[in-house]
Amino acid sequence: MIEVFQNIVRHGEDVEESKDCFGVRCIADGLHIYSSNYINEKAYTFLNSKLKEINKLSSEELKSLYMEILESTELSEKGGAGLGLIDMARKSGNSIQHNFKELAESAYQFNYQLDISAEKGVPLKQDKNIDIHENINIYSNIDKNILFYFKGDFSKDNIHSLLSILKANTQNDSKNDELNSFSIFHTGVELIQNISRHGRSVNDFIEGVFSLSQEKSGYYISTGNYLNDEKISNVEEYLLGLNQYTIDELKQVYLQTLKKNALNDDINAGVGLIDVRRYNQSLIDYEIHKYDSGSYLSMGVFIPIIN
Amino acid sequence: MMDLDNFDQTTVSFDEETGNLRIAGISMMEDSLGFYAEIKNKIDAYFLNHSNSITVEFELTYFNSSSAKQFIQILSRLENDKGNVLWKYPKGNTIMEDRGKELEILLDVSFEFIPV
Numbered sequence: 001m002i003e004v005f006q007n008i009v010r011h012g013e014d015v016e017e018s019k020d021c022f023g024v025r026c027i028a029d030g031l032h033i034y035s036s037n038y039i040n041e042k043a044y045t046f047l048n049s050k051l052k053e054i055n056k057l058s059s060e061e062l063k064s065l066y067m068e069i070l071e072s073t074e075l076s077e078k079g080g081a082g083l084g085l086i087d088m089a090r091k092s093g094n095s096i097q098h099n100f101k102e103l104a105e106s107a108y109q110f111n112y113q114l115d116i117s118a119e120k121g122v123p124l125k126q127d128k129n130i131d132i133h134e135n136i137n138i139y140s141n142i143d144k145n146i147l148f149y150f151k152g153d154f155s156k157d158n159i160h161s162l163l164s165i166l167k168a169n170t171q172n173d174s175k176n177d178e179l180n181s182f183s184i185f186h187t188g189v190e191l192i193q194n195i196s197r198h199g200r201s202v203n204d205f206i207e208g209v210f211s212l213s214q215e216k217s218g219y220y221i222s223t224g225n226y227l228n229d230e231k232i233s234n235v236e237e238y239l240l241g242l243n244q245y246t247i248d249e250l251k252q253v254y255l256q257t258l259k260k261n262a263l264n265d266d267i268n269a270g271v272g273l274i275d276v277r278r279y280n281q282s283l284i285d286y287e288i289h290k291y292d293s294g295s296y297l298s299m300g301v302f303i304p305i306i307n
Numbered sequence: 308m309m310d311l312d313n314f315d316q317t318t319v320s321f322d323e324e325t326g327n328l329r330i331a332g333i334s335m336m337e338d339s340l341g342f343y344a345e346i347k348n349k350i351d352a353y354f355l356n357h358s359n360s361i362t363v364e365f366e367l368t369y370f371n372s373s374s375a376k377q378f379i380q381i382l383s384r385l386e387n388d389k390g391n392v393l394w395k396y397p398k399g400n401t402i403m404e405d406r407g408k409e410l411e412i413l414l415d416v417s418f419e420f421i422p423v
Binding site for chain 2: 156159160163178179182185186189190193196197251254255258259261262265266267268269270271272275
């Protein structure tokens with residue numbers, strides 16, 4: 001994963017129109033690590049020839065080439081003469097899927113994918129591979145403002161990783177750093193824990209979606225999760241009511257709700273979304289979709305950055 | 308800048324001789340009810356055997372909404388002159404100061420606010 005990520009850093013070009021991305025999809029028996037970045041002619045020539053060469057080699061030949069380069073002094077300015085690529089091919093045991101899309105003269109979008117089996121030491125079977133064009137299609141359709149998107153289990157470990165990513169991607173140096181950092185982090189915590197507490201759990205797997213987008217004057221966090229059926233009418237009524245309070249009323253609503261709910265032994269304080277509204281001074285956007293597979297709640301909130 | 312690393316680091320220590328309870332770090336656990344259950348039981352047990360008051364010292368950089376509920380439940384045990392609160396907050400962090408003041412409004416317990 002690190003090698004794929006570093007590939008962007010090594011060969012990527014820092015240009016404004018670049019739509020670099022890095023993604024991991026875990027499907028059934030396989031892990032599919034994908035990256036896409038803008039490269040120049042020099043990087044294209046290097047990567048194109050190196051990947052063609054690597055993809056022709058057997059595992060034994062890859063090992064020999066790896067050792068040969070390691071023992072030689074051949075090192076490029078930006079890395080280890082393709083050592084990372086060779087290492088990735090060895091780990092995967094499959095061909096490295098790649099695609100170059102010419103964008104302009106001497107400029108290419110380099111798409112790259114590594115397919116790894118969940119079973120250690122065994123290459124992923126060809127019929128379990130995802131064609132790179134499927135990922136190219138998915139990632140090219142993602143809104144360019146999205147900084148991070150996660151779909152998966154909202155277990156404790158994953159929640160902490162999500163919060164670390166949220167924090168790392170929203171650093172700001174404004175005069176109101178304290179308020180901005182708090183609002184972003186607190187919104188993330190409350191929305192994410194809302195999923196882990198109220199989301200539908202199937203075999204101890206609470207599936208949900210979390211995304212972070214950069215807007216002109218702040219960030220937008222959105223979440224999505226299936227609801228337990230008995231909660232649907234309550235949620236709809238609650239969110240409708242919550243959005244009707246003015247910002248001035250919300251502090252009083254927070255205090256009254258916290259005091260009332262402190263009397264019961266339920267785990268929920270019932271003030272998380274009140275906090276999300278009052279600290280961001282934003283409405284909570286929401287939609288409930290009813291599918292055959294269940295009712296799905298999408299929520300989002302704009303977090304303004306105060307300068 | 309808030310120190311929001313080490314998400315799991317909530318320190319709770321209760322000296323059952325002196326009646327000093329300290330809650331520090333970041334309080335944002337999933338199961339705050341389960342996490343604070345033991346300390347609530349210890350406070351109840353303390354008051355069964357002692358007539359002294361309890362001082363609760365908070366030194367937090369962040370707490371989530373479900374922790375706020377647990378703090379109310381802990382501190383409500385100190386009402387009727389059975390204890391007081393030292394609310395330590397990072398100097399200049401008006402959010403953590405205000406969040407302490409909101410707890411104070413809801414309780415009949417003396418709070419002292421100390422920037423550190």
